[in-house]
Amino acid sequence: MIYFEVLLFIFLGSYYLLVEKNRKKKGLQLPPGPLLGKLPIIGYLPFLGKIPTLTISKLAKRYGNIFCLYLGRTRVVFVNDFESAKEAGKLDVLQGRNQLELFEAIRGYSGLGLLEGKDWQEMRRFTLKCLRDMGFGKRSMEGMMHEQVCEVRKYLKRNVNKTLYLKPVLELAVINSLWAVMTSEKYDIEDPAKRQVMSILTEGIAEQNILGIAAFLPWLAKLAPDYTGYSKGLKFLGAPEGLFREVIRKHVETYVPGRERDFIDVTLTRIYSTTDPKSVFYGDVGMRNLHYTLLDLFFAGSDTLSSTLGWSFLYLAVDPKIQDKVQEEIDDIVGQSRLPTLEDRSKMPFCEATMAEVLRKSSFVPLGLMHTALENTEFKGFFLPKRTVLLFNLYEIHHNKNYWKDPENFRPQRFINEDGTFRKDDHVMPFFTGKRSCPGEMLAMNEFFLFFTGILQKYRFALNPVAPKPYLGPRSGFILCPPKHELLVTER
Template identity: 40%
Template sequence: MVTVSKTWVITKYLVELIIKMVVSLPILIALVVGASLYYVFISRRKNKGKLDGKIPSGPWGLPLFGNMLQLDKTSPFLQYDKWAQKYGDIFSVTIFGTPTYVVSDPKMVKEMFSQEPAFAGRFNVGDDVPFNEFYPTSGKVHGVINTEGKDWEDIRRFTLRQLRDFGFGKSTMEGLIMEELKEVLDWMKSNEGKPLTDIKAKMTIAVVNSLWMVISGNRYKHDDPRILALSHDLTKAMEEAASDGAIVFLFPWLEKLGYKGFTSFRNYVDKMRVVFTRAVEEHKETYSADYARDFIDVFLKEVKSCKDSDSAFYKDFGERQLITVVKDLFEAGTETSSTTLSWIFLYMATFPEVQKKMQKEIDDMVGTSRLCGLSDRPSLPYVEAFIAEALRFSSIVPAGVAHRALFDVVYKGYAFPKGTAIFPNLYGIHFNPKIFTDPQSFKPERFLSPDGKTFKKHEALMPFSIGRRQCAGETLARDTLFLYTANIFQRFFVKFDPTDSNANPGLKTSASFLLTPQPYKIVLKDRLA
């Protein structure tokens, strides 16, 4: 049985409408031919202007739709990888009506995003105001993820400096992570031998609390219903939208035709705005210019002292920036790390020989009388290699976060007209057999020296992107993954629930913007009991 996609249903409807409107077959033929010629000779080159470079080759698409109908609705990154194999390390498509270049060469990705200012823009689907904007009616873009230009540079620089001052990469941050981790270990001990089905939900609040203490000076209980509900709402909205190819974010009116996701996502955004607005308002009520308690305080101080009406920190605009930056940090700190940890538990249960090898290293180098710390990293190369392989194998953001060309530029002979979207094909890079031997096999050893005693970084592994727009929370994420992985599996052995034949779903992903594992069921056994 063949299921016809909703996009094709809409296409069929439009074609039938045109046929009804056009009374002459020759006229209909002329329209079809004209649209095709426009796409072939104009649309694919419409913004090239006087640029001397060439447009990368790529697959031809359809008039109006471009290459959208050629993408798998739930796993478009797989098609990108197939096109890369056919057209090379850089190819062009048209997605959401926008000329789009997909880059599959890790060195080129690094050079473009690190050295060329033209590629520091942020591509927003369908409009200048992104679909996840907190204040869509303001006509402006807020936060550190979606902005670009001077506002982005100023906000990112300020945010990174303040986060470092409050402990990012320092022992104080390690202490905050360990406090949350100890509560997780106690919870795991209390649930030893019981089937566990939603590890990600438990990890979500624990992971974000370390960051939330720096941002707001507060922490959430691990079973806080508000935060768990927000995480559930986000996951549901993303899965709904992804199941229909995310086209609803471009055309919200498609919900009337049965597409899902846009209303759910906007409801989630509205709830998030209420939560973080309340946090900022509470800080304003107790604010003192003489003492900065946390990130919100120092941002408020910057807003209150700003006299430049063109600044991103000016008055009401500055406060909206603060609320959105808090949201950006919160989402980045919860979804990516907790999703990666959910993959790590699945990999451990799937590959018990890997789990035992890692536990032996921990036993030999650290022992079981104390918890592992960041200072143990050099002594635990296999743990580091396992985490690197988990990041590669999961590739939870398979096409990265899209950039766009801020102005016309020719790079390595290719023309990048202003507004061109640029996707790094991270999944294709991470599974390229010319870069990673036998990429479909889970092998932590690929990140070890020949004698197995030293962890080796690989420049093609880019789970946090690269360059000027590299994830601001990468240091915190890496520290969190190391401390959680080393200490959880020092204490516990994990396996699939032996009483449930469906406990192991395999390694296929669920449809979402982040690649998440399908539901699985595990049980824990205390190794130290």
């Protein structure tokens, strides 16, 4: 036995020396970064300021687009430019996830959003195929989305000439289209119990700081859980647990092989037929992965889309001339007698440009999700040791002055060619890019179009005349929900 241990020691030692030697031979170094970023225990955490994305952009001007600092004891590399983010998206080795202790406390590292390496590839391939087969993001979902657009319109009709905070209604409406495919369930958009779960999620998400103490100093967070946001983080992550257990339990009880009704049933078929113990679908591990993949889709699909719509109506309320142009295009192409359809989308360049501008300007997932390097690796001439965390400053990519010239202005015309057609610009990357980019992009853009045009076809939005003008600039947070400003709704 002792021989085996000695051999193992020699093997690992030689491997380490070889990697180190190669690194030195090539002269590769960690990316540069501020001295304060190397402080023991806390690293740069206390200096991130109120709006970390802005601090990070400032540091990028000083240390370059790729720079490194420690948050707590975690080494984090920030990527601030379009080209480097695009390159990182292509590399398998940079598609790991940061395994936060906060997650471990609640869910372990299961589910599409947290798995890594081969496990993640297996789960991602399966989920994408499954959703594609079920018409996810395609025309066949259009009917369900139309139904929900009509629900929102009915709600607005009952509340016309009032000021409303729209996000809670939009949340349940957008999740319903996704939920029909995933679980065959539908919620009443005014159901108080479901609204309560959603509001815990929304507030939790709004208050979660991706660069906070709960994420990077978990031992400290546990000592003062209320003060550091740890308790809120646990509450928010745990809120929808029961919801999913119940839905899966009902499916297991009523499952009939060969008669799969939705995503849950198709996954159960895969779990029941998996015999390889290393698979992410094997036995109890498979059930856990199903549970948390559902949860990831729920989290990722509800708040993002309702925020997109919330921001859209707010920007248009601030700029009525742009609202006029959007509505003129809807009237020209669709008219008033039928709902806008996905077929209309390519004929409506100004609406498309406005949607792109909403995603650029709001940048409401400002730092994307954390990635990690799965192995020691070289990236853009720098050395990234295994488990280095990477964060992509999407906010900076969307607001870089050299590229956008007037990034602070909401100006859809920047995406319109001289001949009036829509100009797609890859520098708008709200879904990130490459291998781990958002799997819900197609669904999200189709749903965004149908809700955006379907609602504006009949209603107009204006700022609440008796409330102060809302602050529309950058804030801190994992997802930047639109400010809680009530809009005045009128019928067209």
